[in-house]
Amino acid sequence: MSASGKDGECGILACAAYLPRGRIARETLEEATGWVTGMGRRSSGTRHFANWDEDSITMAVEAARHALQRMSDEPTSEVASLNLATTTAPFADRSNAGIVREALNLNADLSPADRGGSRRAATSALIDLWARRQSGPHLLCAADCIDALPASDGERDLGHGAAAVVIGAGNPVARIRAAAARHEDFVDRYRESGTRFEYRLEPRWTRDAGTVSQLHDLIGQVLAEADTAATDIKAFLSPLPPDAERAVLRAAGLTQCVTAAPLRDSVGTCGSAHPLVMLSWALESAEPGDQLLLIGAGQGFDVLLIEASGGASDDPMSVGRQLAAGRTESNYVRYAALRGLLPVETGLRGERDTRTAHSAHYRRHSDLTGFNGGRCVACGKLQFPRSRICVHCHADGMQTPESLAGLTGTVNSFTEDWLAYSPRPPLMFGNIHFPDGANVMMEFSDFLPGEIETGQSVRMAFRIKDIDTRRHFRRYFWKPVPLAGEQSGG
Incomplete structure (x- = not known):
């Protein structure tokens, strides 16, 4: 992404994503566990997963490094705030965002903030930063490393990844034209504190009762605020399942939009990080003036209308290049062991006290x-x-x-x-x-x-x-x- 826009305008100064190199084909997952559900081989594509030495903190650091590198004209010492959005923070009583700050060598005087409790923690934080219109620059990182039980829908659908945006006054690659949010304690999935795996409800009920009507109203509100027609929207970036996404597109008159389905099919859905991963992916090929609708979902919705002002860049850390550099794991047992889903004997040498x-x-x-x-x-x-x-x-x-x-x-x-x-x-x-x-x-x-x-x-x-x-x-x-x-x- 090249920085092109109006000097001094408050907007998104940089956006970058990080995807772990490991990935596994859904066919491999179903080959190993399809006997449980009797589904056989029905899914295609891959999903990315973190190595044993990666977590939400390390992935957030990598995404933030990429975003800050794209701001060659802005010294990182001037970053005014740091937010880390994640639902899989390694520590409950230690500043996870503080570890990210120290790894990036940012000013110790800034106050790192941890945001969580919802899959839309990142989009909510982005709306907050935009609404304040502060010069910044402000760094927002999002990362999630959500694992799922073998043979579950989550094992097939979820992915691991991170993204970061820098927002403030300067030379933006994109600007937020309008945003709206609504909280609704609609529990379609949840994970109790201290537990590792989420519980999901019936997806058809989720789609019909809690997605289409809520999201349709918010989209209409945002389009009206920006005086933009549905036909002007180039891309619809949502973390919704395919059937729910199609229903929303029909209801909102957005059937001509490009979606992030290729990313969902090749990476999986990366929890709170997924909206920003999609945004980074879309901005890498966006033309100046393209209108993008970015959706955050989780006990309500966030909707942001974003206008791109930059073009594609030949960046070695672009989402496309990271996808091309991914390494496919063909051994399900090794994948499960690396993710701690399958205990394995480590031998006496693995018993050392760390x-x-x-x-x-x-x-x-x-x-x-x-x-x-x-x-x-x-x-x-x-x-x-x-x-x-x-x-x-x-x-x-x-x-x-x-x-x-x-x-x-x-x-x-x-x-x-x-x-x-x-x-x-x-x-x-x-x-x-x-x-x-x-x-x-x-x-x-x-x-x-x-x-x-x-x-x-x-x-x-x-x-x-x-x-x-x-x-x-x-x-x-x-x-x-x-x-x-x-x-x-x-």
Whole structure:
């Protein structure tokens, strides 16, 4: 997306999505579990799922990094607020948005806010930010990693993903022309606090009783406010099931619209993140002036009319390129084990205690979460971790903090260890060389055995380092992963 619009106008300055590389064909799901329902092979397409070391926080960080990179004319230090929308926050009493802030190295003075409790948490937050008309820039991240029981409709329909938008005054790629919201405690699906899997009600009842009439009225309200005809709408972006979406399109006179069905078919529905994932996907091919209706659904609806002002961009992290770089998992058991849906024997090596020393973690939290090393003022060399004495010229006390997260590294050496424990064997680790002298021993992710080569370029991704299942704590760090857009074998 190129930034083109009216200077100083409050709008969407950037929008980006993140999709985990793993995906599984619905045919594979039904091949493994179709005997339960007797459905056989009826579904087509794929759905994306997160690796064992990904969650809503790590995916939100990746989406936010992509969005901020698209704002080359705006320094990230000036981000005024950060909102994280998710219904699958890893922590109930720890600021999930705060971890995202620290990973992005944003100003500690901004107040990170966690939003949840609804699948429309992201669209509601977007309406709130737009209504305030503050100059910003304000960063809104949305991510969800909703899992479902094997053989359930959710296992087939749901997907994992994240997206981020930056809203404020500047040179927008899109602007919000009108918005409306309505809350209705219509319970079509729900998940009690502390439980992992949702409960769904009859979909036909959901469609007829709680979707068409409510959404039809809101769409009419938004179109009237913007003085726009239904025939002017280019795209209808909703997280609704296909039959409900078709019913709404007929009722609202929007049958000529492009829908996000291809995204639903290839990715799945990504919870609270899905509206923003759809928006990023649509803006990548939108022409200036295209009118988009964006829908958030969950105990009521949000409706936003968005006008695109930018065009497609040749971005290695576009939704299209991420879809092309996805890796299809053909082994259902491995998919279920990686998602924690199937307990597997890890052996004695998997029984190690991963207790976190919180005092040491706090002392180095900026280095660990923000991947901040040190650059020596005397010799200009970069190193990690930052220390008082430069390892190159031995200057004392002359290092300034600098993050390595955005750098491209080179593989100096690597090991594939089939004896050490890893949730996805083998454990892959090695030495990564960074520009200007830094060398770090790191654990790899998203590579299959035999894919890593010495001299290979890699980028850094924020991931789970390990999970303390006894004390229910997870540690995060950075890992080398394949460069954006690189395809990988199955």
